[in-house]
Amino acid sequence: MLLNSLLLLTSLLRPIAGCEDHDWTSPVLGGYVDHSMMRRHDLSKRIQPTALKTPAQQIKDLHWGQINFLHTTDTHGWLAGHLLDENYSADYGDFADFVQKMKAKADRLGVDLLLIDSGDLHDGTGFGDITKPNGKLTVPIFQRLPYDLLSIGNHELYTTPIANDTYHNFAPHWGGRYLTSNVEFNDTGVLKPFSQRYAYWETKQGIRIMSFAFIFNFTGNSNATVVTPVGTAVKQSWFQEQVKRTDIDMFLVAGHITLRGSTEWNLIYSAIREHHPTIPISIFGGHRHVRDSVIFDANAVGIASGRYCETVGWLSIDGLPSSVTRAKSPQGNNATKITAKPSAIPGVTPNNQSDLSYTRQYLDFNRFSFEHHTGTTEATFNTSLGTNITEKITSDIDSLPSLTTKLGCVPDSYYLSRYPITSNQSLFNYLTTVVFPKVVVDPKRTNMSRIVLTNTGGFRYDLLKGPFTIDNAYQTNPYQNYWLRMTAPWSVAKNLLANMQTDKVYKKRGEPATANGTTIVKTEGYVTHDDFGSDGDNVVHIDQGSAETPHYVQANVSVDGIGDDTLVDVYGTSFFTPAAGKYLTGNTSDWVSADGNFSSFDTLPRMAQQFWSKDC
Numbered sequence: 001m002l003l004n005s006l007l008l009l010t011s012l013l014r015p016i017a018g019c020e021d022h023d024w025t026s027p028v029l030g031g032y033v034d035h036s037m038m039r040r041h042d043l044s045k046r047i048q049p050t051a052l053k054t055p056a057q058q059i060k061d062l063h064w065g066q067i068n069f070l071h072t073t074d075t076h077g078w079l080a081g082h083l084l085d086e087n088y089s090a091d092y093g094d095f096a097d098f099v100q101k102m103k104a105k106a107d108r109l110g111v112d113l114l115l116i117d118s119g120d121l122h123d124g125t126g127f128g129d130i131t132k133p134n135g136k137l138t139v140p141i142f143q144r145l146p147y148d149l150l151s152i153g154n155h156e157l158y159t160t161p162i163a164n165d166t167y168h169n170f171a172p173h174w175g176g177r178y179l180t181s182n183v184e185f186n187d188t189g190v191l192k193p194f195s196q197r198y199a200y201w202e203t204k205q206g207i208r209i210m211s212f213a214f215i216f217n218f219t220g221n222s223n224a225t226v227v228t229p230v231g232t233a234v235k236q237s238w239f240q241e242q243v244k245r246t247d248i249d250m251f252l253v254a255g256h257i258t259l260r261g262s263t264e265w266n267l268i269y270s271a272i273r274e275h276h277p278t279i280p281i282s283i284f285g286g287h288r289h290v291r292d293s294v295i296f297d298a299n300a301v302g303i304a305s306g307r308y309c310e311t312v313g314w315l316s317i318d319g320l321p322s323s324v325t326r327a328k329s330p331q332g333n334n335a336t337k338i339t340a341k342p343s344a345i346p347g348v349t350p351n352n353q354s355d356l357s358y359t360r361q362y363l364d365f366n367r368f369s370f371e372h373h374t375g376t377t378e379a380t381f382n383t384s385l386g387t388n389i390t391e392k393i394t395s396d397i398d399s400l401p402s403l404t405t406k407l408g409c410v411p412d413s414y415y416l417s418r419y420p421i422t423s424n425q426s427l428f429n430y431l432t433t434v435v436f437p438k439v440v441v442d443p444k445r446t447n448m449s450r451i452v453l454t455n456t457g458g459f460r461y462d463l464l465k466g467p468f469t470i471d472n473a474y475q476t477n478p479y480q481n482y483w484l485r486m487t488a489p490w491s492v493a494k495n496l497l498a499n500m501q502t503d504k505v506y507k508k509r510g511e512p513a514t515a516n517g518t519t520i521v522k523t524e525g526y527v528t529h530d531d532f533g534s535d536g537d538n539v540v541h542i543d544q545g546s547a548e549t550p551h552y553v554q555a556n557v558s559v560d561g562i563g564d565d566t567l568v569d570v571y572g573t574s575f576f577t578p579a580a581g582k583y584l585t586g587n588t589s590d591w592v593s594a595d596g597n598f599s600s601f602d603t604l605p606r607m608a609q610q611f612w613s614k615d616c
């Protein structure tokens with residue numbers, strides 16, 4: 001999701017026992033695993049203590065190819081998992097054990113398995129955002145995973161402190177696997193590549209890879225960084241030099257770029273195809289927070305793997321010749337051959353013939369799913385690595401009391417986009433009919449007729465029934481835009497919402513790829529329709545639904561029957577009041593602070609403390 005604004009343990013002694021932990025040595029760049037830790041195997045509580053148990057569901061087995069990929073994107077600090085949603089309740093310790101076991105399985109099968117991330121680690125949970133610097137606790141946890149290729153996201157670039165920390169500490173950690181093909185850092189006055197621009201390497205099974213990682217043409221970055229538009233970057237000499245090489249078997253390109261309908265991906269794809277009409281290209285997109293897969297041509301395929309530790313993407317490829325890889329197809333080269341008409345990308349003659357076959361799946365991020373795919377049970381899944389990470393997450397969270405202090409109990413579940421705003425299960429319906437009338441008001445002006453307007457883009461996640469903490473407040477709306485108030489005649493105030501919906505400056509973003517269709521299934525969740533069809537969701541879900549959300553919503557308080565000349569109070573946040581002001585004319589006041597430093601971020605915590613039960 002493109003956001004236009006920004007916000008401003010204990011180690012325990014345990015018994016040492018043997019275990020068959022697999023060595024995570026990177027296929028290319030050498031080992032980076034703490035082997036002494038890997039030897040320890042302990043039996044202790046896993047996933048976060050308060051997480052809910054996932055119900056048993058129908059899960060499809062994965063098809064393993066000669067080369068396979070696990071993909072995450074837009075994790076936004078959700079490394080503790082979804083404590084109030086049993087469907088996505090695994091944490092990054094569970095994920096670490098899953099990855100470790102999947103890599104071990106790849107070795108047993110004699111195939112490649114690579115782990116890829118497409119950026120946006122920051123902004124989205126209290127766990128990630130409450131610390132200074134932002135991500136102080138979450139970033140080290142993320143770094144424990146054996147990623148083979150990573151790209152930067154826009155949430156690594158909004159503010160100088162985060163960009164600086166990413167440049168100085170995060171990027172170098174990966175030893176050449178964190179790529180920034182179109183970002184530079186202003187390092188005390190000198191522009192330097194943010195990280196390596198490309199990587200050329202060979203997989204365990206001998207596939208010679210050229211990899212790049214781009215971010216979309218982002219312009220909201222801190223002045224400590226420079227983002228080069230993709231179309232410019234692919235014309236630069238370093239890119240041209242690398243792309244022309246003839247010793248490449250496959251291109252892997254990660255990118256914090258919406259997969260579908262993107263000029264940037266088209267430019268990258270065509271810049272490669274210009275020199276290599278048939279070499280396989282595997283693309284790993286993000287940013288849009290959706291599950292999706294796009295066929296560029298018969299051997300150029302892209303996947304996008306959702307958001308917030310809800311989804312792990314899976315991509316498999318078969319049909320590579322023995323001159324390219326030592327891997328044999330463990331389950332036959334009988335997955336999906338691409339027969340669909342390739343995307344029509346200007347200037348490219350797409351390759352329409354290929355021996356390759358593909359599968360893609362979107363795995364739900366929970367223990368049940370991870371155990372299923374690793375052939376383990378609750379008793380055999382845990383290893384010392386994952387347990388250690390899980391315990392670190394628990395102790396880190398416990399070290400920040402405000403993350404676990406219950407402010408109140410959300411009375412019901414209110415969803416961001418599953419229901420239309422007319423439904424009482426819509427978060428925006430709840431905000432405008434219940435929350436804003438109660439808590440967004442100047443305490444000295446509670447008897448005034450008023451409207452309370454908010455942009456919907458600042459809200460990022462559902463408000464789920466159960467305990468509400470500062471962590472949940474960050475998840476729902478992390479932005480500190482102050483509530484302001486002005487007084488205006490009803491004649492203009494009554495048209496404000498309609499005017500703002502079409503306001504040019506804050507124009508609504510494009511729609512996310514919509515899922516459609518339902519099947520006979522057991523649980524609610526994502527139902528994805530992509531270029532491969534409708535069988536991508538690894539757990540077959542009942543469609544949880546998705547509804548259009550207008551760009552703005554509004555609460556109306558005591559406005560029934562008032563005349564055009566009546567002066568009403570108009571509330572909005574500093575994020576958009578400059579735009580709203582131009583529609584408010586006549587006998588108006590200036591924008592003033594509505595209630596001290598009361599901000600969008602503070603709204604739900606105030607509701608929780610003043611109006612919700614403390615008992616849950």
Ligand SMILES: *[C@@H]1O[C@H](CO)[C@@H](O)[C@H](O)[C@H]1NC(C)=O
Pocket residue numbers: 009010011012034037388389391392
């Ligand atoms: C986890 O591993 C680290 C590094 O090996 C070690 O220092 C730490 O004590 C371990 N933590 C727990 C909770 O076991």
Ligand SMILES: *[C@@H]1O[C@H](CO)[C@@H](O)[C@H](O)[C@H]1NC(C)=O
Pocket residue numbers: 042043044045046047048378379380382
């Ligand atoms: C493994 O982790 C699960 C999930 O947290 C936990 O409930 C269980 O006790 C652990 N099992 C073992 C055998 O350690």
Ligand SMILES: *[C@@H]1O[C@H](CO)[C@@H](O)[C@H](O)[C@H]1NC(C)=O
Pocket residue numbers: 160161164165168169
């Ligand atoms: C940038 O990071 C470096 C290394 O962590 C630190 O020394 C420096 O103070 C930081 N600068 C800013 C402006 O945050």
Ligand SMILES: *[C@@H]1O[C@H](CO)[C@@H](O)[C@H](O)[C@H]1NC(C)=O
Pocket residue numbers: 186188189190191223226
């Ligand atoms: C880099 O930063 C210096 C100040 O440290 C500034 O003068 C210069 O204009 C910046 N360069 C770019 C390209 O932004």
Ligand SMILES: *[C@@H]1O[C@H](CO)[C@@H](O)[C@H](O)[C@H]1NC(C)=O
Pocket residue numbers: 186189223224
């Ligand atoms: C970025 O802008 C800030 C505030 O305008 C200024 O103090 C700083 O020097 C600039 N930094 C760079 C690297 O240009």
Ligand SMILES: *[C@@H]1O[C@H](CO)[C@@H](O)[C@H](O)[C@H]1NC(C)=O
Pocket residue numbers: 217229230231232233263264
């Ligand atoms: C990104 O920048 C390139 C120029 O380098 C331009 O051709 C392209 O249209 C831009 N894409 C978007 C989505 O703005």
Ligand SMILES: *[C@@H]1O[C@H](CO)[C@@H](O)[C@H](O)[C@H]1NC(C)=O
Pocket residue numbers: 331332334335
């Ligand atoms: C693919 O081939 C394997 C073994 O040759 C077979 O077990 C499997 O059922 C086949 N799958 C499909 C989708 O045909």
Ligand SMILES: *[C@@H]1O[C@H](CO)[C@@H](O)[C@H](O)[C@H]1NC(C)=O
Pocket residue numbers: 349352353
């Ligand atoms: C495949 O591409 C070739 C060469 O561009 C073209 O002649 C042929 O018509 C294409 N076939 C299909 C089925 O699109």
Ligand SMILES: *[C@@H]1O[C@H](CO)[C@@H](O)[C@H](O)[C@H]1NC(C)=O
Pocket residue numbers: 412413424425
């Ligand atoms: C929504 O309205 C229905 C019907 O009035 C009611 O049964 C339900 O409890 C309401 N749900 C919420 C979340 O308020």
Ligand SMILES: *[C@@H]1O[C@H](CO)[C@@H](O)[C@H](O)[C@H]1NC(C)=O
Pocket residue numbers: 447448449
């Ligand atoms: C609201 O109360 C203030 C004083 O408390 C009073 O001056 C004002 O007229 C009242 N406005 C309405 C609409 O009743």
Ligand SMILES: *[C@@H]1O[C@H](CO)[C@@H](O)[C@H](O)[C@H]1NC(C)=O
Pocket residue numbers: 514516517529
């Ligand atoms: C739903 O998906 C089908 C393909 O299965 C497509 O033809 C149809 O246009 C889609 N409908 C909507 C409303 O998106």
Ligand SMILES: *[C@@H]1O[C@H](CO)[C@@H](O)[C@H](O)[C@H]1NC(C)=O
Pocket residue numbers: 055084085086087464522523524
């Ligand atoms: C998780 O799945 C269960 C089973 O379908 C469903 O009842 C529940 O609503 C889901 N939880 C959330 C928070 O969506």
Ligand SMILES: [Zn+2]
Pocket residue numbers: 001074076120287288289
């Ligand atoms: Zn994101």
